[in-house]
Amino acid sequence: MSSNRFDLGNTMIVCSCNVVSDRQVIDAVSASQGMRTPSEVYRCLGCAPQCGRCARTIRALMDQVQNHNCGECAEDCAVAGLTGLVAAE
Numbered sequence: 001m002s003s004n005r006f007d008l009g010n011t012m013i014v015c016s017c018n019v020v021s022d023r024q025v026i027d028a029v030s031a032s033q034g035m036r037t038p039s040e041v042y043r044c045l046g047c048a049p050q051c052g053r054c055a056r057t058i059r060a061l062m063d064q065v066q067n068h069n070c071g072e073c074a075e076d077c078a079v080a081g082l083t084g085l086v087a088a089e
């Protein structure tokens with residue numbers, strides 16, 4: 001039994017104040033249409049910005065997802081490789 005609730009696999013925490021992972025941000029942005037600001041991501045994930053240090057990272061993840069249509073590729077791409085995102089089947 002090697003399950004560890006703190007084992008995040010290929011994900012990483014991008015917002016330490018709210019304990020939000022890159023995977024959560026990518027999933028939220030991928031599932032939404034037209035998310036434009038990090039504030040919308042926080043709201044979608046049921047949290048709010050605290051210190052704001054993560055805003056640039058969340059913005060960068062949003063750009064990656066929106067510019068590369070993550071989840072729509074037939075195979076992994078550089079963006080997916082960086083995030084551990086599994087391409088949609």
Ligand code: FES
Pocket residue numbers: 014015016017018048049050051052053054055
């Ligand atoms: S690290 Fe995200 S609000 Fe502080």
